[in-house]
Amino acid sequence: MDIEVRNSTAYWRVILVISIVLAILLIGLNLALGSVYIPLDEVVSTFIKGRSSNIVWENILIRTRLPQTITAASAGMGLGIAGLMMQTLFRNPLAGPSVLGISSGASLGVAIVVMASGQLFGVSLSSIGILGDATIIAASLAGALAVLLLILSLSKRIGGTLGVLILGVMVGYMASSIVGILKYYSKEADVHSYVIWGLGSFSRLALTKAYLFAGITIIFSFLSFLLAKQLNIISLGERYAANLGVKVGRARMLIILFSGILTAIVTAFCGPIVFIGLAVPHFVKLLIRTSNHIYLVAFTAVFGVVISLFCNLLARLPGLEVTLPINSVTAFIGAPVVISVIMRKRKATTDGE
Amino acid sequence: MNLKKSYLLIAISALLYSCASEMGTTQKLTSEFGGKEVKMRYAKGFKVYEKRGIYRILILNPIDSTEVLGDVTLTSRTSQSGNLPNTIQVPIKRAICLSSTQIAYFAELNSIGRIVGINSSDYLFNKEVKERIASKKVMRLGKEGNFDVEKIAGLNPEVVFVSPIKAGGYDAIKGLGLQLVPITAYDETTPLARAEWIKMIALFTGQEEEACKQFDKVEQEYLKLKKLASKVKYRPTVFSGKMKDGSWYVPGGESFYSHYFRDAGADYIIKDSDKGGSTVDFETIYQKAAHCDYWRLRTSSPPNFNSQSLLEEDNRYGMFDAFKNQKVMVVNLRETPYDEVNPVRPHQMLADYISFFHPELLPNHKRLFYKPLTYITPRN
Amino acid sequence: MESNHDSNPIVSLSNVSIGYGSSKRVASNLNATLSRGSLTCLLGANGTGKSTLIRTICALQPMLEGSIVLDGVEVSHLTAQQLSKRLSIVLTDRLDVANATVEELVSYGRSPYTGFLGRLSDHDKKMVDYSLKCCQIGHKRKELLANLSDGERQKAVIAKAMAQDTPLIVLDEPTAFLDLPTRVEIMQLLRELATSFNKAILMSTHDMELALQMSDKLWIMQKGGELQAGSPEDLQLSGAFEQLFHQTNVKLDIRTGLFKVSYNFNHTLPTVGHGFHFVLLRRAFARKGIKLDHSQPTEGIWLKIENLDRTRYLIYFDDTLISAHQQVDEAVTMVDYYLKSPSLKHLIDGSPKQKTT
DSSP: OOHHHHTOHHHHHHHHHHHHHHHHHHHHHHHHOSSSOOOHHHHHHHHHHSOOSSHHHHHHIIIIIHHHHHHHHHHHHHHHHHHHHHHHHTTOTTOOGGGGSHHHHHHHHHHHHHHSOSEETTEEGGGHHHHOTHHHHHHHHHHHHHHHHHHHHHHHHHOSHHHHHHHHHHHHHHHHHHHHHHHHHSOHHHHHHHHHHHHOOSOOOOHHHHHHHHHHHHHHHHHHHTTHHHHHHHTTOHHHHHHTTOOHHHHHHHHHHHHHHHHHHHHHHHOOOOSHHHHHHHHHHHHSOOOOHHHHHHHHHHHHHHHHHHHHHHHTOTTOSSOOOHHHHHHHHHHHHHHHHHHHHHHHHHHOO | OHHHHHHHHHHHHHHHHHHHHHHTTOOBOOOTTOOEEEOOSSOOSEEEEEETTEEEEEEEOSSSTTBEEEEEEEEESSSOOOSOSSEEEESOSOEEEOSGGGHHHHHHTTOGGGEEEEOOOSOOOOHHHHHHHHTTSSEEOOSTTOOOHHHHHHHOOSEEEEOOOTTOOOHHHHHTTOOEEEOOGGGOSSHHHHHHHHHHHHHHHTOHHHHHHHHHHHHHHHHHHHHHHHTOSOOOEEEEOOEETTEEEEEOTTSHHHHHHHHTTOEESOOSOOSSEEEEOHHHHHHHHTTOSEEEEEEOOOSSOBHHHHHHHOGGGGGSHHHHTTOEEEEETTTSOHHHHGGGOHHHHHHHHHHHHOTTTOTTOOOSSOEEOBOOOOOO | OOOSSOSSOSEEEEEEEEESSTTSEEEEEEEEEEOTTOEEEEEEOTTSSHHHHHHHHTTSSOOSEEEEEETTEEGGGSOHHHHHTTEEEEOSOOOOOTTOBHHHHHHHTTTTTOOTTOOOOHHHHHHHHHHHHHTTOGGGTTSBGGGSOHHHHHHHHHHHHHHTTOSEEEEESTTTTOOHHHHHHHHHHHHHHHHHTTOEEEEEOSOHHHHHHHOSEEEEEOTTSOEEEEOHHHHHHTTHHHHHTTTSSEEEETTTTEEEEOOOOSEEEEEEOOHHHHHHHHHHHHHTTEEEEOOOOOSSEEEEEEESSSEEEEEEETTEEEEEESSHHHHHHHHHHHHHOHHHHHHHHTOOOOOOO
């Protein structure tokens, strides 16, 4: 399909409709399918009425599948938009939400709380797991936000975008190495526990938390959408952006802030999820040829939902006794996308003019 | 900019508030229920209170025993259930065990039939459980961290026994409104304490008397053996463990295994008061244990694990005297139902140990868990 | 028509110093103006500070001293937003915007005027269309930037600058790396923008010949940091170019406006013959360090251009014809050989004649 078509608003309208239909379809599939068979009419009526005659089915549908679907959809939207903003800011197609070390900071927060035995702030650490995931979520957020604050405050001093990128990568490495040291000195059970957290999962949240997660993600996704003009101009390069009247330092900070918060939230509630943030923007850019972030952010949000729900469905293919860890599925889907982007780029440069 | 910063603050505050409201509920031990405490002789991880036929069980934090991890009330099916929270009607008919070690208690009480779901472990030995899985009476629910919450819900269990891990992930199960009971038997520091948990499980299955009888027998046998071994004149030295990922985990001086060693008439080389353990490098453990008499080894290896396989793992193992003198006691998790049985048979574990350290005391003992390491001469 | 006396320049530089901090001053005491409706080229040797001056005027780096007044206001007092409506730039920065079409790039030039999300009003869209058309890139409006040739991409960026609708456009080496026809095209486009749209355009360039021919004014930065401004003709007459090429092998031929590379001559070869062939031969021999002139051949080697039914180049020694050639190449080679030949060498140097075999 040639460029003319892929750049037209009519085409975009069609794609938007298709993607929204896909999203609804996948939501439906995620609710209707699972390891326990529930007849379709029962599924529909339970959601319409809000309850079911069969309490077990009601529990499954409303308290397991629904929160999982909401979580997966929100994670997809949040990570997709975070990844898009990172790719634009750093003008690098291989950037993703984790490029600033935010998810490494989150992992470090959880690692400290899970693997450092004893007491921390008067909370006995060994019992955290059974009391509720709240501590883990708080620790993850704390770690992520600490890194975000560090990057924001240093980005003002550094000035250039490249410097921020290097800083983020280095922070990521540092956090990982500290985690490695903690792993070395910890009980096997605790290390095992941390590793399990690191696998990532969409099924850790009960319904109320899932709604909270979705709400926060939607708010910050919308705020990122409002940055469309700044994103457009900053992708021209900092000098052109300044000449077009944009306050580059402030724009950069806002982009890092929103992307960082989205990444932090998703990592806190789901653990580190790989590849979705990297692959979804590329998929969108492949489909609709525009650099205008008004459309890119909107489409990334919708396709983030679609792709994430699709991965979730794959991970829980009914019939399999075990559910695959979500990161395996996202890597499996995401890696080919990234490979094709690289091939495409190489082709463009080697073909020449 | 200020507007946006305030959005940020609101979002974070909302988040932290919801977290905090959950965190604030670490209960402290109270006696508001009243009732008589059913005292346990050894186990410290749980407390049982009885009042008019209704039992209340509190699961405690192994490190800080004033902190309550779980709180359930058990009422009989016939009586009226009170308005107390977390009430389960017993005897239960549908239980889920999310850790293999919990099977031991059910097996000992012949109550495997009450289990409808277990975690998917790599090795399962219990015949009855395997049969029930084959006949679809028991479902496998996935590995730790990745339990299939839907299947759990689909089984509609009356209680879910879990082994607490720090990363949690149980919110989703709790969100289904199911009763979660943590089993911290593995955090007990003495073998009899771990075995005494059978009484706790028995409260769920309605087999209190039977459990008490069982435990009394086990306790008696254990104490008898302990007394027998206490009279020895010479206590051989023993160490435990092996290298994993570049380091050696050494159980502490007051840890679970150190009790076995001592009660079996041996001398555990680690003398600190650590209830846990520490990770050390090869040099440190070698320096301590080079001349130790016995080596207790736990491994998960293909069958026919022998001296050659051990040397292949790390040929420095050959430097230990215990290896040179062929005094290595091995339990191979792939061959022996260790995890599934040992919690309830401390007397047999002790007998195994004594038969190694002081074979003359138990000449006719048939070992259940440990075997001496098979030595083969390498083919050159 | 642009007047010599700039009564109302759009940009005035007064006593400007540029550089990177007080310890690294590149040039000082710069004074110049730019007027609407004129195209000014900034020339100068490498390292004299052309890029620094461009960047300082574009507010991409701070001025060390002095004042730059743009449209009546000191540049340092303008906010980014205000500056964006007065100055647009075209740099050598690589524009690597994924998925951007030409139309989108040009429409980003309207950013100073667009609203919150960057949406284009009807007027904005008209400006974009108009810019695309004027810069002759309208037929490629839906093309991806990555698929354009270098020349087309330059036109697209210039169209963006035009869409930005500023009285001043500053370009940093816009014709670098382009082939000659494209360079001419770009220069013509910039001329057009200057005159038809009454913009002041300043561009730095190394392309002296085109600059001399096509710009209204020149700024020449000499070594040592002096800036000389004026029309190309005035600067030629004032000797600015001599100064510029002072220590090099390049000379500006004022009559033709072309540059001549001077060579070091080792020999002078008297030549009989004029016209086009003489000119060509002179150039060919110059490359070998041999200067052709019309002095009288007295003794030694000399050259004659014969124009009978076909042209031949005859090499004489005294009165004897040594060789004749039809190709310039051959003639040059032979003369070079003869001049270097040891048996003839002392003849040329003036030693007693000897018979050659």
